[in-house]
Amino acid sequence: MRLFALWSLFLGICCQIVPLTAHASDKKDDSQRVxxxxxxxxxxxxxxxxxxxCWDQCWETPKxxxxxxKPYAWYLKFPGFKKAMKGWMVPDVKAxxxxxxxxxxxxxxxxxxxxxxxxxxxxxxxxxxxxxxxVxxxxxxxxxxxxxxxxxxxxxxxWKGGALTLRKFGQVENFTLSSSLISARKPVPGLDLTPPKQPKIPTPSGKQPPKKVIVPPIRVVPPKQPTPKVPVRNIPSKRRVPPASPRKVTKKVVKKPSVKKPSVKKVIKRDLGEKVVYxxxxxxxxxWPVKKNGVCWDYCWWKTAGMPTRGMPxxxxxxxxxxFRSTITGNGAPDxxxxxxxxxxxxxxxxxxxSIQPVWNRTFLVETYTKEPLTIKVFDKDTFDSELIGExxxxxxxxxxSKSKKQVILGPFGQVERLVVSFEKLRRVTRKTPxxxxTVIPPGVQFVKVTVVKAKLWPVTKSGGCWDTCATMSIPPLPPRGLQEEGYYKQSKSFQKMAKGSQAPDVRVKIxxxxxxxYVTPTINDNIAPAWNASHVFRIRGNESLFVEVSDDDENIAHDFLSTYRSTKALVGQFSQNVMGTYSSPYLPPxxxxGGRLILRSFGQVEYLELKVELLQKAKxxxxxxxxxxxxVAEVALMNKRADGKDWHAGVGSMTKPSPYAILKIGGHRLETAVAYKSxxxxxxxxxxIxxxxxxxxxxxxxxYTMGLNLSLDRKISIPFLPIRIGLGMKKESGSKVVGQTAFLSTCDVIKKAKQGVVRLKSFxxxxxxxxxxxxxxTTP
Structure with missing residues (x-):
């Protein structure tokens, strides 16, 4: 009864508090509704x-x-995208x-x-x-x-009134909404904005119902019960036992099990000699037309009598x-x-x-060591297996x-009378660019013109696969790399097969x-021996490093489109690529x-890359x-967060990073850089x-720079890959926010602080x- 009374009291208090809190929260939320x-x-x-x-039925999936x-209008330059926007394949949209x-x-x-x-x-x-x-x-x-x-x-x-654009959810690129607040003093005509009042429910007697009176429960205290007495038992006292007489105690020697140490086998490296190519x-x-037991090789179960003696020259x-002639006619000769x-x-x-006198004339290139064993086997092909003729x-x-280019006659061995072979040792190019x-920069050297002339590449990757999509599942074996005589590669059918077609790489060079x-060269498609002859002028400011990267451009995009992205981040990181080889040196070559030619050899899957260097005279x-x-404007480095401690943009991973660009004004001249996306x-x-x-x-x-665009009719722009001009302009300032600003009264004060023409401005x-x-x-301005 006591527990029941306490539980009823607790429920009564909760039933009164919960409606009050819910009513207060609803009243607060209702006051904020507009x-x-x-x-x-x-x-x-x-x-x-x-x-x-496709969304609906289509015969061919558009590319x-x-x-x-990117903005949605950016995709309209692609013909496959325009084709996918027409016809029955386009969805019937409802939101x-x-x-x-x-x-x-x-x-x-x-x-x-x-x-x-x-x-x-x-x-x-x-x-x-x-x-x-x-949607x-x-x-x-x-x-x-x-x-x-x-x-x-x-x-x-x-909620506060404004425009909202939802981006990148599902297959929806953009979804645009807008709202505007309606003033409470000027309601919409014909629309009652006040919520209806709840009518009071009268009681049958016309009076208000009486209030409930909560009666506190009566506390019942049970009477105290006497504690029971425990009877005391007589416990007998323990007798004291005298100590035992001393005895000699001998320690038992426990033999520990012997743990055998694992035997370590010494690995003896075998001397294989010099690595050569044959x-x-x-x-x-x-x-010999019969086996050792005198039976024919195929379709013969009897012994042949009267065979001549072996060993004639x-x-x-x-x-x-x-x-002898009767045994080699018909199907009795071996395969x-x-x-x-x-x-x-x-x-x-x-x-x-x-045939008992087969002629093969088969040539192949073998990369091996001079002290490796050599085994030659000759077989007879049967229906289910092969029988060994000689080994x-x-x-x-x-x-x-290998010293003489003459033919070598081997035999006899087994049932093979003689086998004619020839070995030729080939020379290899093992030079690598150190x-x-x-080096000390000579006076007067300020600008150099570097021309990427040509390159030669290996037609497969390091793992042996194709650079691009292969038409066949298995790749034929290729000759070894580094042979000095290039005629062997031209004679190899497997090498020529991998050097042509869509499996060949799309090559570009970054210096x-x-x-x-x-500097990044244009992309040359499907070629293992590209020739660019593309030049760029570099400024030498001190002991600078050199980095060269040759890559396979998997995106297969034309260089005219790449040239619009002039920042390093867009040039290198926007498109997926497969690196073929890199070369780096902490100092510049002599x-x-x-001036002269610089040849880089054997780095990665690149056989060699030829560069031409020309010195330009320093301006007097x-x-x-x-x-x-x-x-x-060479470099811009931003902090990781905004001033309020949040990410630059909403999203995950690289989407949170900013897209900076710079605007430099000197007098009446203006220099505006390209946008470095997400960097x-x-x-x-x-x-x-200037x-x-x-x-x-x-x-x-x-x-x-943000992705929001403001289209205006102020100037005309051209779209890559399309020979038309559209009368819609795009202003970056309308879709961007200022990250930092600085100003100087005199540009000469900034130039005086430069070291070899480099000025570094910090922390603004x-x-x-x-x-x-x-x-x-x-000198003349």
Whole structure:
């Protein structure tokens, strides 16, 4: 009874507190609810599903570019993307917007990738309302979801009034909404915004119901019970036992089990000798027509009597015997093939049916060691297996075979009378480009012109696979690398097969001098011997490093399109690539200071790369600030977070990073760099000739470019790959935010602080540093 009374008291108190708290929270939330005019404007849909198939029925799947963080209008330059926007394959789009318990269903837009609704509804919302947008493809038998966006709370842009663009959810690129607040003093005509009042429910007697009186429970105290007495027992006392007499105690010796140490086998490295390449040719063979037991090789179960004695110097002498000739006619002769084994490598020659004098004339290149064993086997091919005719093994390849280019006659061994072979030792190019030592820069060297002439590449990867898609599953064996005579590669059919077609690499070269100067050549498709003859001028400022990278451009994009991305981040990191070989040296080679040809050999899968270096004369300038300068914003380094401690952008991974670009103004001249997408450290290649005089002001502004675009009719732009010009301009300033600004009253004060033309500005705004180059070209401004 006591527990029941306490439980009833607790429930009565809770029943009164919970409605009060719920009513208070509802009243607080109801005070923050406002009336808005919500407008659903338009959407941009990706033309194919996530698996690459069409939304509706199509005969051929269109080839669209990969999805990137680009504006939707950027994809219209691709013909496959435009083709996917037309016809029956385009989805029938329907959208459903849910705000709290309120649902807005939009009409179906048939065959539209860019549907435009412009539907307006007046709804009442609060900051705690849930928000979701669902885009559907309506078919004849159902609907397929294109994209779904959900949020537990209503975005502040809609609650407070403004525009909202949802990006990259499902296969939806953009979904645009806007809202505007409706004032409570000026309600919409014909619309009652006040919530209806709840009527009071009268009691049958017309009086209010009486209040409940809570009676506290009566506490019942049970009477105390006496504690029971425990009877005391008589416990007998323990007797004291005298100690035992002393005895001699002998310790038992416990033998520990002996642990056998594991025996370590000494690995003795065998001396294999020098690594060489042999050109081996299997010419022909002479086979004895019967087995050791006198039975024919095929289709013969009786012994042949009257055979001549073996050992004649010429095999043609046996043909004079009638018994010998009878054994080699018909199907009694063997089906012969042979194998040559160098160490663990085995090479086979083709099968020749019904012949005791097979002629192969098969040539192959073998990379082996001079002290490896050599084994030659000759077989007779039967229906289910092969029978050994003869076998011969040499522990070491005789040196006399490779010294003379004459044929070597082997035999007899087994039932093989003689086997004619030839060995030729080939010379290899084992030279590698060394790392260059530190050299003193001669006076007067300031600019060098580097020309990427040509290169030769190995047609397969390091693991033995194709650079691009292979038509066949198995790759034929190739000759060894590094042979001095290139004619052997031209004679190899397997080498020529891998050097042509779509499996050959799409090659480009990247050269980096120092930390800031980077040049990337155009891409040459499907070629292992590309020739560029492309040049670039580098500025030498000190003991700089050299880095060369040859890669396979898997994206297969034309160089005209790559040239629009002039920043290093966009040139190197935006497109996937497969590195074929890299070469690096902490110091510049001597050819950079005296001119000439620089050949880099044997790095990665690159056989050699030829560069041509030309020295350019240093401009004769007078001391002083006035003159014409080549100005360049070389590097911009930003902090990891914004000033409020948050990421630069919403997203995951690299999506949170900024996209900086710089605007430099000197007097009336303006230099604007390209955008380095998603980078905290950007290196640019943009430069401009600017005449500088005394007391010319300089301003530097770093902006973070966002994906929001503002199209205007101020100027015309051209689209790569399309020979047309569109009268819509794109202003970066409208979709960007200022990260840092600085200004100087005189540009000459900045140039005086430069070391070899390099100026480093530190710590302003959210920037770590900015590097500027001022290279004086002439004295007359």
């Amino acid at each position: 009336w808005i005019r919500l407008t659903v404007k338009s959407a941009d849909i990706w033309p194919v599903r996530a698996n690459g198939s 669209v570019p990969p999805r990137e963080l 459903v917007v849910r705000v709290g318990k309120q649902v807005i269903e939009l009409s179906v837009q048939n065959n539209q990738l860019q549907p435009k609704w412009n539907v307006t509804r007046v709804i009442r919302v609060g900051p705690r309302d849930s928000f979701s947008v669902e 559907l493809d309506v078919d004849s038998f159902g609907s397929e979801r294109i994209g779904l966006y959900t949020s537990k709370t209503l975005p502040s842009a809609l 050109r081996v040719r299997i010419h022909r063979a002479d086979i 010429h095999f043609q002498e046996y043909l004079k015997s009638k018994v 012969v093939w042979a194998s040559v084994q160098f160490g663990s490598k085995t090479y086979q020659v083709k099968l020749i049916n019904n 011969k093994t040499w522990k070491v390849i005789p040196a006399s075979w 790392v260059f030592p530190k 980096k001098l120092g930390r800031y100067d980077v 050819q950079m200071f005296r 300038t007078k001391p002083g600030c006035d003159g014409v300068y080549r100005v360049r 905290l450290r950007a290196v640019y290649q943009d430069s401009k000739l 005449p500088i005089r005394a007391n010319m002001p300089m301003t530097l502004e770093i902006r973070d 705004g959210r920037l770590k540093s900015v590097v500027l180059f001022f290279d004086k070209v002439s």
